[in-house]
Amino acid sequence: MNVIFMGTPDYAEKILKRLIDESNINIVGVYTQPDKPVGRKKVMTPPTVKVLAEQNSIKVYQPTRLRDEDTVAQLLRIECDYIVVAAYGQILPREILDHAPCINLHASILPQYRGASPIQQTLLNDDKSTGVTAMLMEEGLDTGDILKIDRVDVPKDMMVETLFDRLTEVAVNLTIDVLENFTKYTPVKQNDDESTHCKKITxxxxxxxFSDAHEIYNKYRAFTPWPGIYLKNGLKLKKIQLEDKCAIHKAGTILEINKDNIVVACEKGSIKIYTVQPQSKKEMDIHSYINGKRLALEDTFL
Structure with missing residues (x-):
């Protein structure tokens, strides 16, 4: 079968790699976002999907706007059986949706967490399970009919990178399953009344x-390594654990000083802090930090 692939980040790159490895699938074109400046020196860097495609001599297209007339016309000249979309970053216009069945792999159990950050939202909400949804695309954002959902458990201490890897593995296998068995699945409409949305992370x-320890810990799980979690003064909390979820304290009070951590009170609950990073400095263990600040038991960690 001939497939056009659309995707941009590592999640998409791993799906594309599996498609390339399948002997009965021929990738006839790859669409990904334009190269972007990265780092302090603003070095123009291609998406990982582009790098993989070029390594396999697959034609790559990087339109700024997929809806542009010339871009649409160019895609419609590519004969294909399916279009597979994974975290591409642009909404497909009607002409492309009509060109071939467009299958999207979204990292949530739709209609929950439509939008840009479903994996992070799962952790922010401390969900016990999530999954990947294969759906037929339409002009709305993640609103298309569902083909199949594969679910996974989310342990309470799972970090975003681990969950990302787990869902990527699920998405890879789900993609192959849906392509090979497309005619066996009956599309099911989503219940819009049950939908929730998640925004792009900034x-x-x-x-x-230090208001709610459980909320801080879930942000830590969701936002490590980027954007990380930090206090108003810019101090990054690089490694923490949830100590208690319920006890009422004076926010910021140092409750314990242990061998490799300190326990800091929140208005509700408390957290253990192991390492921090002050602004414009290297990461350091918590004892080096509190010694430098001359902080002791019952002082305020702010």
Whole structure:
């Protein structure tokens, strides 16, 4: 079968790799986002999907706007049986949706967490399970009919990178399953009344206060390594654990000083802090930090 693939981040790159490895699938074109400047030196860097495609001599297209007339016309000249979309980053216009069945792999149990950050939202909400949904695309954002959902458990201490890897593995296998058995699945409409949405993550989302320990810990799980979690003064909390979820304290009070951590009170609950990173400095263990600040038991860690 001939397949056009659309995707941009590592999640998409791993799906594409599996499709390339399948002997009965021929990737006839790859669409991905334009190269972007990365790092302090703003070095133009291609998406990982582009790198993989070029390594396998697959034609790559990087339109700024997929809806542009010339871009649509160019895609319609590519004969294909399916279009597979995984975290591409642009909405497909009607002309492309009509060109071939467009199958999207979304990292949530739709209609829950439509939008840009479903994996992080799963951890922010401390969900016990999540999954990957294969759906037929339409012009709305993650609103298409569902073909199949594969579910996974989410342990209470799972971090975003681990969950990302687990869902990527599920998405890879689900993609192959749906392509090979497409005619066996009956599309099921989503219940819009049950839908929830999640936004694109920004650096500002990582700021925390010592209000709710459980909320801080879930942000830590969701936002490590990026954007990380940090206090208003810019101090990054690099490694923490949830100590208690319920006890009522004076926020920021140092409750314990242990061998490799300190316990800091929140208005509700408390957290253990192991390592931190002050602004413009290297990461350090918590004892080096509190000694430098001359902080002791019952002082305020702010």
């Amino acid at each position: 650096k500002q989302d990582g700021e925390v206060t």
